[in-house]
Amino acid sequence: MIKLIALYKRPEDVDAFEQHYNAIHVPLIRKVPHLRNLVAGKVWGAPRGEPAYYRIAEMWFDDRAAFDQAMASDENRAAGKDLMSFAREIVTMIFVDTEATGDQPAGGAGTPAGAA
Numbered sequence: 001m002i003k004l005i006a007l008y009k010r011p012e013d014v015d016a017f018e019q020h021y022n023a024i025h026v027p028l029i030r031k032v033p034h035l036r037n038l039v040a041g042k043v044w045g046a047p048r049g050e051p052a053y054y055r056i057a058e059m060w061f062d063d064r065a066a067f068d069q070a071m072a073s074d075e076n077r078a079a080g081k082d083l084m085s086f087a088r089e090i091v092t093m094i095f096v097d098t099e100a101t102g103d104q105p106a107g108g109a110g111t112p113a114g115a116a
Contacts, residue, residue: 001036001098002067003058006083009090010054020086021055028079034066035059054090067095 011017029038040057061067070076083091 002061002064003096003098004061004067004071005059005094005096006055006057007053007092007094008055008057008087009052011087011090014054017086025079025082025086028075028082029057029059031075032059032070032079033073033075034061034070036062036066064097 026038026040029035037060038057039060040055042055043051043053045051059070061070
């Protein structure tokens with residue numbers, strides 16, 4: 001499984017960020033073809049001190065071919081353009097090739113099937 005992970009630092013205006021993120025950005029992400037799942041969460045703590053990130057989102061794709069097709073899509077370009085309009089200064093994006101260990105599937109416990 002391939003994941004695109006977005007790490008968001010705390011925005012200056014949390015309410016405006018959350019409004020845009022939930023009402024505009026997430027619906028755009030859900031339109032990206034080959035998206036298996038979208039997992040988004042707010043960071044509530046860290047082992048030491050303040051957490052480096054405010055929010056983390058994971059876009060899951062079955063394999064590299066699905067990921068590459070998704071990244072080349074018009075829907076992904078629209079989501080990327082939107083992301084840069086409201087979070088350019090606070091987001092870091094990484095690509096992850098996951099590996100299963102132990103009894104857990106590569107996506108984690110309870111990996112849902114089907115597109116999100």
